[in-house]
Amino acid sequence: MSASKPPCILVVDDDLDLLAFLAKMLARKGGYEAVTARCAEEALDKAQAEPPAAVLTDIKMPGMGGLAFLQRIRTLDPAVTTVLMTGHGTIEMAVQALKDGAYDFVEKPFDNERILRALDRAVERTRLMRENARLQDRLSGQEHDHGFVGRSRRLQQTLELLRRVARSNVTVLIRGESGTGKELAAKALHRLSSRASRPMVTVNCPALPEHILESELFGYRKGAFTGADRDKTGLFAEADGSTILLDEIADIPVSVQTKLLRVLQEKEVQPLGQNRTFGVDVRVIASTNQDLEAKIRRGEFREDLFYRLKVMTVTMPNLAAIASDIPLLAQHFLDRYSREYGREPLECSTEALQSLMQHSWPGNVRELQNTINRGVLLCDQGVIEPADLWEEMEKPPALGAAMDLPDDIAAASLARLSYQQAKNALLHRFNAAYLSQALRASGGNVTAAARDCGMERQAFQRLLRRHNIDSRTYRDG
Ligand SMILES: Nc1ncnc2c1ncn2[C@@H]1O[C@H](COP(=O)(O)OP(=O)(O)OP(=O)(O)O)[C@@H](O)[C@H]1O
Ligand SMILES: [Mg+2]
Structure with a gap:
């Protein structure tokens, strides 16, 4: 954060007049920037968007009260320092809050000087706590251990959020288009956490059929079902003391969702065929x-599980949102693949870089990575040219020639259609051929096909409906 920006105080109270008064007073007399919230929920959202230097909160509020809020904000950001505002009859709560980690409290009616002094100390404490955490990260060599390349503001904000939530134990939901680095983010979360010394367990949910997914996750006792000829430890037990990544969680069947919810709520696992449950200490991503x-x-997805998961959501930016990072990313992958293939260091020509900047990247960083990989393989000099990056197919085809036109719109008759009709006819045929080919390759698996095409599953399915294609006809057997 730049030195000129005043420290930000998050002020939480359900009394709007008081909020307005405090915001003005903190700005005028304390030189602070006040961010206000009318309830704990709003405050948590705002703290997530920008970590405050200190929190000043009412202790009695409708909805989530001050004590619960204190706990939540401390899980979200262990370094942030909280000062409570107490009214008549809340002293006992304030004492409890101090035990729970609040730093100080001020009594209503307020003495402005007292509030400012408490906040000055709180801000200083937060600064020291953050500095200390940073030093510890550096000492353990984790400063750049997240694996992400890029300096864009949007990516840096995401990394900062990852760093902050890494230290807590909260469940994290990572969202984002295909190829945006969701798995990389999960690995970073684990590596930056206190659980880093133990291996993270990754479960590729859609890869496992329903009954296997359940027994893999929770384990089973000998005799639990036909074929269970010995006890099996589940992945949750294996991840005890560490982190588990449930990759592509949207695809797990509802029955497994129900069991999963129990694990998240009770922190207990019940293997198949066993009556007793046992406790596990697992951080879920x-x-x-x-x-x-x-x-x-x-x-198809349990709402209660969704709310459990999304408490902390990290959304990975698509490549368009971090387009200014494309040159850096391209160079990163160039270095990586030229090293891997034992070649001299390579660089991109200006034209190649331009073409990379102009591409729309539906498959995001993964697509960029694959494109550079191919470029390194095809390039026979020290400089990558556009021709090394793009296959002929990706250039606009010569009308008719590349399209293998059906009789109804054979090249000769194209001219007789209006431009719009000709375009629609070609587009329809292209879409149908493209989608069928993708489904054939994935054996009728829509999720996999969509992913291979660099598309969201929903968009892919919409296209299927529009072109009257039934994915089931492509299933094996
Ligand atoms: N900012 C980045 N810097 C360097 N490498 C990145 C970055 N973002 C993504 N990658 C790389 O891009 C590839 C795709 O990332 P990852 O597998 O984490 O994406 P994903 O969102 O899980 O994709 P999918 O939805 O297809 O599973 C990986 O090789 C990853 O290392
Ligand atoms: Mg992934």
Whole structure:
């Protein structure tokens, strides 16, 4: 943060007049920037958007009260310092709050000087706590251990959020389009956490059929079902003391969702065929590129599980949102692949870089990475040219020639159609061929096909409907 920006105080109270008064007073007399919130929920959102230097909160509020809020904000950001405002009859609560980690309290009616002094100390304490955490990170060599490349503001904000939530134990939901670095983010969360010394357990949810997913996650006792000829430890037990990543969580069946909810609520696991449960200490990270809200509406995803998961949501930016990082990312992948293939260091020509900047990247960083990989393989000099990056196919095809036109719109008859009709006819045919080919390659698996095409599953499915294509006809057997 720049030195000129005044420290930000998050002020929480359900009394609007008081909020306005405090904001003005803190700005005028304390030189602070006040961010106000009318309830704890709003305050948590705002603290997530920008970490405050200190929090000044009422202790008695409708909805989530001051004590619960204190706990939540401390999980979110262990370094932030909280000062409570107490009214008549809340002294006992204030004492409890001090035990729970509040730093100080001020009594209503206020003495402005007293508030300012308390906040000055609180801000200083937060600064020291953050500095200390940074030093510890550096000492353990984790400063750049997140694996992300890029200096854009949007990416840096995301990394800052990852760093902050890493230290807590909250469940994190990582959202984002395909190829935006969701798995990389999960690894970073684990590596930056106090659990880093133990390996993270990753579960690729859609890869496992329903009954296997359940027994893999929770384990089973010998004899629990036919074929269970010995006890099996589940992945949750394996991840005890560490982190579990439930990758592509949107695809897990509702029965497994129900069991999962129990684990998140009770922190207990019950293996199949066993009556007793046992406790586990596992930090859960879930990722998805799907529209969970739509799945909830269709009854395919449990709403209560969704709310459990999304307490802390990290949304990975798509490549368009961090387009200024494309040159840096391209160079990063160039270095990586030229090293991997034992080549001299390579660089991009200006034209190649321009073409990279102009591309729309539906497959995000992963697509960029693959494009550079191919470029390094194809390039026979020290400089990558556009021709090394793009296949012929990706250039606009010569009308008719590349399209293998059907009789109804054979090249000769194209001219007789209006421009719009000709375009629609070609587009329809292209879409149908493209979608069928993708489904054939994935054996009728819509999620996999969408991913291979660099598309959101929902968008892919919309296209299927529009072109009257039934994915089931592509399933094996
Ligand atoms: N900012 C970045 N810097 C360097 N590498 C990145 C960055 N973002 C993503 N990557 C790389 O891009 C590739 C795709 O990332 P990742 O697998 O984490 O994406 P994802 O969102 O999980 O994709 P999918 O939805 O397809 O599973 C990985 O090789 C990852 O290391
Ligand atoms: Mg992934």
